[in-house]
Amino acid sequence: MVRKKWKLAGSLLLIATLILVRWLTPAKVANNLATGILGITLVIASAATYIISGYRRTS
Structure with a gap:
């Protein structure tokens, strides 16, 4: 669940950056x-x- 939120946030940030540029x-x-x-x-x-993901595996 958390991983999906990170991917969604990253995708939205990327799209917003490209539109702004x-x-x-x-x-x-x-x-x-x-x-x-x-x-x-x-x-x-x-x-x-x-x-x-590495941090989550070790903790």
């Missing part, structure tokens, strides 16, 4: 910037999920 930046810059932010966000989300 597309809205605030010009079209030419937006594609590169959105791709970069998407990549960084995915890395952070993956690391956080790994750390949380």
Whole structure:
């Protein structure tokens, strides 16, 4: 149950970030910037999920 909430929160945060980036930046810059932010966000989300799941297994 908690895992689903984390995934949902992460997905919503990612979508909101991409929409905000597309809205605030010009079209030419937006594609590169959105791709970069998407990549960084995915890395952070993956690391956080790994750390949380590892912490739950050990405790």
